[in-house]
Amino acid sequence: MNKSGEINYELEKNMEVISQLDDFVGHAVDNVLVDPDTCWQPSDFLPDFHNPEVFEEVKLLQKRAEGIPDTVLTSLVGNMITEEALPSYQTYFNLLEGINDERSLLSPSGWVRWSKAWTAEENRHGDLLNKYLYLTGRVDMVAVERTIHRLLSNGFDPKSESDPYQAMIYTSFQERATKISHVNTGKLADKAGDHVLSRICKTIAGDEARHEKAYKSFMAKIFEIDPSGAMMAFEKMMRKQIVMPAVLMGEGGSRESLYKDFSEITQKVGIYTGWDYARIIQHLVDYWKIEAVTGLNDIASKAQDYLSNLADRYMRLADRMKAPDEVKLAWLK
Numbered sequence: 507m508n509k510s511g512e513i514n515y516e517l518e519k520n521m522e523v524i525s526q527l528d529d530f531v532g533h534a535v536d537n538v539l540v541d542p543d544t545c546w547q548p549s550d551f552l553p554d555f556h557n558p559e560v561f562e563e564v565k566l567l568q569k570r571a572e573g574i575p576d577t578v579l580t581s582l583v584g585n586m587i588t589e590e591a592l593p594s595y596q597t598y599f600n601l602l603e604g605i606n607d608e609r610s611l612l613s614p615s616g617w618v619r620w621s622k623a624w625t626a627e628e629n630r631h632g633d634l635l636n637k638y639l640y641l642t643g644r645v646d647m648v649a650v651e652r653t654i655h656r657l658l659s660n661g662f663d664p665k666s667e668s669d670p671y672q673a674m675i676y677t678s679f680q681e682r683a684t685k686i687s688h689v690n691t692g693k694l695a696d697k698a699g700d701h702v703l704s705r706i707c708k709t710i711a712g713d714e715a716r717h718e719k720a721y722k723s724f725m726a727k728i729f730e731i732d733p734s735g736a737m738m739a740f741e742k743m744m745r746k747q748i749v750m751p752a753v754l755m756g757e758g759g760s761r762e763s764l765y766k767d768f769s770e771i772t773q774k775v776g777i778y779t780g781w782d783y784a785r786i787i788q789h790l791v792d793y794w795k796i797e798a799v800t801g802l803n804d805i806a807s808k809a810q811d812y813l814s815n816l817a818d819r820y821m822r823l824a825d826r827m828k829a830p831d832e833v834k835l836a837w838l839k
Contacts, residue, residue: 516735517669521604523732524617524670530727532616538720539623548634551706553641564641570700571642576835578694581777582703583639583650583837584768585687588752589632590654594662595751596625602670624717631710638706643839650837653755653764660754665746671739674725675790679748681718682786685711687778694775722793733799734806740796741809744787744816767834774833780824788817 553563574582599621600606606618613619639645664680666672692707729736756764772778791797797814 517603519732520669520671520735520739523728523735524604526731527724527727528616530616531620531724534720534723535616535619535623538716539620539627542626545627546630546709548630548637551634551702551709552637567638567641567702568643570702571644573698574642574644574695574700574703575698575775576838577771577775577833578691578698578777579639579642579644580768580835580837581687581772581775582635582691582695582707583645584752584755584772585684585691586632586635586639587650587653587657587755588684588750589628589635591657591662591751592625592629592632594658595628596621598662598664599625599673601668602666602673603668604670624720627713627717631713634706634710638703646837646839652759653837656757656759657752657755660757662751662754664749664751666743669739669742671725671728671736672743674721674728675740675743676748678718678721678725678790679743679786680751681714681721682789683748683750683778683782685714685718686782686786687772688714690777694777722790726794729794729799733801734803736794737796737799737802737806737809737813740790740794741812744813748783761836763834764836767836770830771833771835773827774829780827781821784817784820784824787820791817 553560553567557563571579600611600618604617605621606613606615608615608618611618611622636650639650640647664673664676666676688707688711692704692711695701695707696704725736750765750769752768753765755768756762756766761767769778773780791813796810799810802810
Protein backbone atom coordinates (compact mmCIF):
# COMPACT_ATOMS: atom_id res chain seq x y z
CA MET A 507 0.00 0.00 0.00
CA ASN A 508 1.07 3.61 -0.47
CA LYS A 509 0.90 6.33 2.17
CA SER A 510 -2.74 7.11 1.41
CA GLY A 511 -3.71 3.49 2.07
CA GLU A 512 -4.35 2.71 -1.61
CA ILE A 513 -2.90 -0.47 -3.05
CA ASN A 514 -0.02 0.09 -5.46
CA TYR A 515 -0.73 -2.73 -7.88
CA GLU A 516 2.43 -2.13 -9.92
CA LEU A 517 4.58 -2.50 -6.82
CA GLU A 518 2.60 -5.55 -5.64
CA LYS A 519 3.27 -7.21 -9.00
CA ASN A 520 6.97 -6.30 -8.83
CA MET A 521 7.23 -7.84 -5.38
CA GLU A 522 5.69 -11.07 -6.68
CA VAL A 523 8.24 -11.26 -9.50
CA ILE A 524 11.08 -10.57 -7.06
CA SER A 525 9.93 -13.48 -4.89
CA GLN A 526 10.12 -15.76 -7.94
CA LEU A 527 13.84 -14.94 -8.27
CA ASP A 528 14.76 -15.99 -4.73
CA ASP A 529 16.34 -19.32 -5.72
CA PHE A 530 18.18 -17.69 -8.64
CA VAL A 531 19.65 -15.07 -6.30
CA GLY A 532 20.53 -17.73 -3.71
CA HIS A 533 22.47 -19.56 -6.42
CA ALA A 534 24.38 -16.33 -7.11
CA VAL A 535 25.32 -16.07 -3.43
CA ASP A 536 26.82 -19.56 -3.58
CA ASN A 537 28.49 -19.22 -6.99
CA VAL A 538 29.27 -15.54 -7.66
CA LEU A 539 30.29 -14.33 -4.21
CA VAL A 540 33.40 -15.64 -2.50
CA ASP A 541 34.31 -17.57 0.63
CA PRO A 542 35.85 -15.35 3.36
CA ASP A 543 38.51 -18.03 3.96
CA THR A 544 39.75 -18.00 0.37
CA CYS A 545 39.19 -14.48 -0.98
CA TRP A 546 41.59 -11.57 -0.65
CA GLN A 547 41.57 -9.48 2.50
CA PRO A 548 42.91 -5.93 3.11
CA SER A 549 45.97 -7.17 5.01
CA ASP A 550 47.18 -8.93 1.83
CA PHE A 551 48.12 -5.51 0.43
CA LEU A 552 49.35 -3.74 3.56
CA PRO A 553 52.59 -3.72 5.57
CA ASP A 554 52.72 -6.63 8.02
CA PHE A 555 53.27 -5.30 11.54
CA HIS A 556 54.50 -8.73 12.67
CA ASN A 557 57.45 -8.18 10.37
CA PRO A 558 60.48 -6.62 12.16
CA GLU A 559 61.11 -4.65 8.94
CA VAL A 560 57.60 -3.25 8.84
CA PHE A 561 58.66 0.38 9.19
CA GLU A 562 60.81 0.02 6.10
CA GLU A 563 57.70 -1.25 4.31
CA VAL A 564 55.78 1.81 5.50
CA LYS A 565 58.56 4.10 4.28
CA LEU A 566 58.45 2.43 0.87
CA LEU A 567 54.67 2.86 0.76
CA GLN A 568 55.02 6.54 1.61
CA LYS A 569 57.78 6.98 -0.96
CA ARG A 570 55.57 5.51 -3.70
CA ALA A 571 52.63 7.64 -2.57
CA GLU A 572 54.65 10.86 -2.85
CA GLY A 573 54.23 10.78 -6.62
CA ILE A 574 50.42 10.55 -6.62
CA PRO A 575 48.96 13.89 -7.77
CA ASP A 576 46.76 15.67 -5.22
CA THR A 577 43.74 15.45 -7.52
CA VAL A 578 44.09 11.66 -7.84
CA LEU A 579 44.59 11.28 -4.10
CA THR A 580 41.49 13.37 -3.39
CA SER A 581 39.47 11.26 -5.83
CA LEU A 582 40.71 8.11 -4.12
CA VAL A 583 39.62 9.47 -0.74
CA GLY A 584 36.16 10.22 -2.16
CA ASN A 585 35.92 6.68 -3.54
CA MET A 586 36.95 5.29 -0.15
CA ILE A 587 34.38 7.39 1.73
CA THR A 588 31.70 6.08 -0.63
CA GLU A 589 32.73 2.51 0.17
CA GLU A 590 32.76 3.19 3.93
CA ALA A 591 29.06 4.07 3.95
CA LEU A 592 28.14 0.40 3.47
CA PRO A 593 25.85 0.08 6.51
CA SER A 594 23.46 2.44 4.71
CA TYR A 595 23.49 0.29 1.57
CA GLN A 596 22.63 -2.95 3.36
CA THR A 597 19.85 -1.16 5.25
CA TYR A 598 18.50 0.28 2.01
CA PHE A 599 18.53 -3.11 0.28
CA ASN A 600 16.60 -4.80 3.08
CA LEU A 601 13.97 -2.03 3.08
CA LEU A 602 13.06 -2.70 -0.56
CA GLU A 603 9.56 -4.11 -1.00
CA GLY A 604 9.61 -7.88 -1.44
CA ILE A 605 13.26 -8.36 -0.47
CA ASN A 606 13.00 -9.10 3.24
CA ASP A 607 9.37 -9.82 4.11
CA GLU A 608 10.41 -11.47 7.38
CA ARG A 609 12.23 -8.27 8.45
CA SER A 610 15.03 -10.48 9.73
CA LEU A 611 18.71 -10.39 8.83
CA LEU A 612 18.82 -14.08 9.77
CA SER A 613 16.31 -14.97 7.05
CA PRO A 614 17.44 -17.88 4.84
CA SER A 615 15.98 -16.22 1.73
CA GLY A 616 18.26 -15.78 -1.26
CA TRP A 617 17.74 -12.03 -1.35
CA VAL A 618 18.62 -11.51 2.32
CA ARG A 619 21.65 -13.79 2.04
CA TRP A 620 22.72 -11.77 -1.01
CA SER A 621 22.38 -8.41 0.79
CA LYS A 622 24.65 -9.60 3.61
CA ALA A 623 27.27 -11.43 1.56
CA TRP A 624 27.45 -8.69 -1.08
CA THR A 625 27.99 -5.91 1.45
CA ALA A 626 30.48 -8.10 3.36
CA GLU A 627 32.57 -8.32 0.20
CA GLU A 628 32.21 -4.60 -0.43
CA ASN A 629 33.26 -3.81 3.15
CA ARG A 630 36.83 -4.90 2.38
CA HIS A 631 37.18 -2.07 -0.13
CA GLY A 632 36.72 0.75 2.36
CA ASP A 633 38.84 -1.04 4.96
CA LEU A 634 41.76 -1.45 2.57
CA LEU A 635 41.66 2.04 1.05
CA ASN A 636 41.20 3.67 4.47
CA LYS A 637 44.28 1.97 5.91
CA TYR A 638 46.35 2.57 2.82
CA LEU A 639 45.52 6.27 2.74
CA TYR A 640 46.22 6.56 6.47
CA LEU A 641 49.69 5.04 5.99
CA THR A 642 50.60 7.43 3.17
CA GLY A 643 50.78 10.28 5.69
CA ARG A 644 49.33 12.64 3.09
CA VAL A 645 45.70 12.59 4.16
CA ASP A 646 43.94 14.59 6.87
CA MET A 647 42.28 11.56 8.44
CA VAL A 648 40.29 13.60 10.95
CA ALA A 649 38.59 15.42 8.06
CA VAL A 650 38.04 12.10 6.27
CA GLU A 651 36.56 10.46 9.36
CA ARG A 652 34.21 13.39 9.90
CA THR A 653 33.02 13.05 6.31
CA ILE A 654 32.37 9.31 6.73
CA HIS A 655 30.56 10.00 10.01
CA ARG A 656 28.42 12.66 8.35
CA LEU A 657 27.63 10.52 5.29
CA LEU A 658 26.45 7.65 7.49
CA SER A 659 24.44 10.06 9.64
CA ASN A 660 22.79 11.61 6.59
CA GLY A 661 21.71 8.28 5.11
CA PHE A 662 21.20 7.18 1.55
CA ASP A 663 18.36 7.63 -0.94
CA PRO A 664 18.90 6.52 -4.56
CA LYS A 665 15.30 7.62 -5.32
CA SER A 666 14.15 4.13 -6.27
CA GLU A 667 10.89 4.51 -4.27
CA SER A 668 11.32 1.16 -2.45
CA ASP A 669 10.70 -0.50 -5.85
CA PRO A 670 12.97 -3.57 -6.22
CA TYR A 671 12.97 -3.23 -10.03
CA GLN A 672 14.32 0.32 -9.88
CA ALA A 673 16.82 -0.78 -7.24
CA MET A 674 18.22 -3.48 -9.54
CA ILE A 675 18.60 -0.86 -12.28
CA TYR A 676 20.38 1.40 -9.82
CA THR A 677 22.79 -1.27 -8.55
CA SER A 678 23.56 -2.52 -12.06
CA PHE A 679 24.49 1.03 -13.04
CA GLN A 680 26.31 1.85 -9.83
CA GLU A 681 28.46 -1.29 -9.71
CA ARG A 682 29.65 -0.56 -13.25
CA ALA A 683 30.31 3.08 -12.33
CA THR A 684 32.42 2.14 -9.31
CA LYS A 685 34.30 -0.43 -11.39
CA ILE A 686 35.17 2.24 -13.95
CA SER A 687 36.19 4.68 -11.23
CA HIS A 688 38.53 2.18 -9.55
CA VAL A 689 40.02 1.02 -12.87
CA ASN A 690 40.80 4.59 -13.93
CA THR A 691 42.24 5.45 -10.50
CA GLY A 692 44.46 2.37 -10.77
CA LYS A 693 45.76 3.50 -14.15
CA LEU A 694 46.64 6.94 -12.76
CA ALA A 695 48.31 5.38 -9.70
CA ASP A 696 50.39 3.18 -12.00
CA LYS A 697 51.37 6.21 -14.07
CA ALA A 698 52.42 7.99 -10.85
CA GLY A 699 54.66 5.07 -9.88
CA ASP A 700 52.56 3.47 -7.14
CA HIS A 701 52.20 -0.06 -8.49
CA VAL A 702 50.79 -1.40 -5.20
CA LEU A 703 47.96 1.13 -5.17
CA SER A 704 47.34 0.34 -8.82
CA ARG A 705 46.98 -3.36 -7.94
CA ILE A 706 44.65 -2.48 -5.05
CA CYS A 707 42.37 -0.46 -7.31
CA LYS A 708 42.30 -3.14 -10.00
CA THR A 709 41.53 -5.83 -7.40
CA ILE A 710 38.62 -3.80 -6.01
CA ALA A 711 37.41 -3.20 -9.56
CA GLY A 712 37.40 -6.98 -10.05
CA ASP A 713 34.94 -7.33 -7.16
CA GLU A 714 32.74 -4.60 -8.61
CA ALA A 715 32.75 -6.37 -11.98
CA ARG A 716 31.46 -9.59 -10.39
CA HIS A 717 28.76 -7.70 -8.53
CA GLU A 718 27.80 -5.78 -11.68
CA LYS A 719 27.43 -9.03 -13.60
CA ALA A 720 25.17 -10.47 -10.89
CA TYR A 721 22.88 -7.43 -10.70
CA LYS A 722 22.58 -7.29 -14.48
CA SER A 723 21.61 -10.97 -14.46
CA PHE A 724 18.94 -10.31 -11.82
CA MET A 725 17.50 -7.55 -13.97
CA ALA A 726 17.73 -9.72 -17.11
CA LYS A 727 15.49 -12.27 -15.38
CA ILE A 728 13.02 -9.52 -14.52
CA PHE A 729 12.95 -8.49 -18.19
CA GLU A 730 12.16 -12.11 -19.11
CA ILE A 731 9.28 -12.42 -16.65
CA ASP A 732 7.85 -8.89 -16.81
CA PRO A 733 9.21 -6.97 -19.83
CA SER A 734 6.80 -4.05 -19.57
CA GLY A 735 7.37 -3.54 -15.84
CA ALA A 736 11.13 -3.82 -16.26
CA MET A 737 11.14 -1.34 -19.15
CA MET A 738 9.09 1.22 -17.22
CA ALA A 739 11.33 0.86 -14.16
CA PHE A 740 14.43 1.41 -16.31
CA GLU A 741 12.90 4.56 -17.77
CA LYS A 742 11.84 5.88 -14.35
CA MET A 743 15.33 5.43 -12.95
CA MET A 744 16.99 7.08 -15.94
CA ARG A 745 14.63 10.07 -15.95
CA LYS A 746 15.51 10.73 -12.31
CA GLN A 747 19.19 10.22 -13.15
CA ILE A 748 21.45 8.01 -11.10
CA VAL A 749 22.35 9.73 -7.83
CA MET A 750 25.78 8.61 -6.60
CA PRO A 751 25.86 6.95 -3.15
CA ALA A 752 28.05 9.63 -1.57
CA VAL A 753 25.92 12.58 -2.65
CA LEU A 754 25.09 13.57 0.95
CA MET A 755 28.70 13.54 2.19
CA GLY A 756 28.82 17.30 2.76
CA GLU A 757 25.29 17.96 3.96
CA GLY A 758 25.22 19.46 7.45
CA GLY A 759 28.92 20.28 7.43
CA SER A 760 30.91 23.45 6.92
CA ARG A 761 31.54 22.56 3.28
CA GLU A 762 28.16 21.75 1.77
CA SER A 763 29.68 21.59 -1.72
CA LEU A 764 31.98 18.70 -0.80
CA TYR A 765 30.35 16.16 -3.12
CA LYS A 766 30.23 18.66 -6.01
CA ASP A 767 33.92 19.46 -5.50
CA PHE A 768 34.79 15.75 -5.46
CA SER A 769 32.77 15.16 -8.65
CA GLU A 770 34.52 18.00 -10.45
CA ILE A 771 37.89 16.46 -9.64
CA THR A 772 36.90 13.02 -10.95
CA GLN A 773 35.62 14.71 -14.12
CA LYS A 774 38.78 16.79 -14.57
CA VAL A 775 41.28 13.93 -14.15
CA GLY A 776 39.19 11.38 -16.06
CA ILE A 777 38.36 9.02 -13.21
CA TYR A 778 34.59 9.26 -13.74
CA THR A 779 33.15 11.56 -16.38
CA GLY A 780 29.97 12.50 -18.19
CA TRP A 781 31.11 10.26 -21.04
CA ASP A 782 31.33 7.35 -18.62
CA TYR A 783 27.74 8.02 -17.52
CA ALA A 784 26.57 7.95 -21.14
CA ARG A 785 28.54 4.81 -21.94
CA ILE A 786 27.06 2.96 -18.94
CA ILE A 787 23.55 3.76 -20.18
CA GLN A 788 24.45 2.42 -23.62
CA HIS A 789 26.03 -0.69 -22.10
CA LEU A 790 22.87 -1.51 -20.13
CA VAL A 791 20.64 -0.80 -23.14
CA ASP A 792 22.76 -3.22 -25.17
CA TYR A 793 23.10 -5.83 -22.42
CA TRP A 794 19.35 -6.10 -21.81
CA LYS A 795 18.69 -5.83 -25.57
CA ILE A 796 16.26 -2.99 -24.94
CA GLU A 797 15.56 -2.26 -28.59
CA ALA A 798 14.63 -5.91 -29.29
CA VAL A 799 12.23 -6.43 -26.36
CA THR A 800 8.73 -7.36 -27.57
CA GLY A 801 5.28 -7.79 -26.01
CA LEU A 802 5.29 -4.37 -24.37
CA ASN A 803 2.26 -2.33 -23.39
CA ASP A 804 1.87 1.20 -24.77
CA ILE A 805 3.57 2.95 -21.85
CA ALA A 806 6.50 0.51 -21.92
CA SER A 807 6.84 0.96 -25.71
CA LYS A 808 7.27 4.70 -25.18
CA ALA A 809 9.82 3.96 -22.46
CA GLN A 810 11.66 1.70 -24.92
CA ASP A 811 11.89 4.54 -27.46
CA TYR A 812 13.16 6.93 -24.79
CA LEU A 813 15.83 4.49 -23.57
CA SER A 814 17.01 3.58 -27.05
CA ASN A 815 18.14 7.17 -27.72
CA LEU A 816 19.16 8.16 -24.21
CA ALA A 817 22.89 7.40 -24.36
CA ASP A 818 23.32 9.61 -27.42
CA ARG A 819 21.66 12.50 -25.60
CA TYR A 820 24.01 12.14 -22.64
CA MET A 821 27.02 11.78 -24.91
CA ARG A 822 26.16 15.10 -26.56
CA LEU A 823 25.80 16.67 -23.12
CA ALA A 824 29.19 15.27 -22.10
CA ASP A 825 30.76 16.69 -25.27
CA ARG A 826 29.54 20.15 -24.25
CA MET A 827 30.56 19.78 -20.62
CA LYS A 828 33.66 21.80 -19.78
CA ALA A 829 36.03 20.49 -17.12
CA PRO A 830 36.60 23.09 -14.40
CA ASP A 831 39.81 25.11 -14.73
CA GLU A 832 40.44 24.84 -11.02
CA VAL A 833 39.25 22.23 -8.57
CA LYS A 834 38.88 22.51 -4.80
CA LEU A 835 40.83 19.80 -3.02
CA ALA A 836 39.63 18.24 0.19
CA TRP A 837 40.88 15.84 2.84
CA LEU A 838 44.59 16.40 2.18
CA LYS A 839 47.18 17.68 4.64
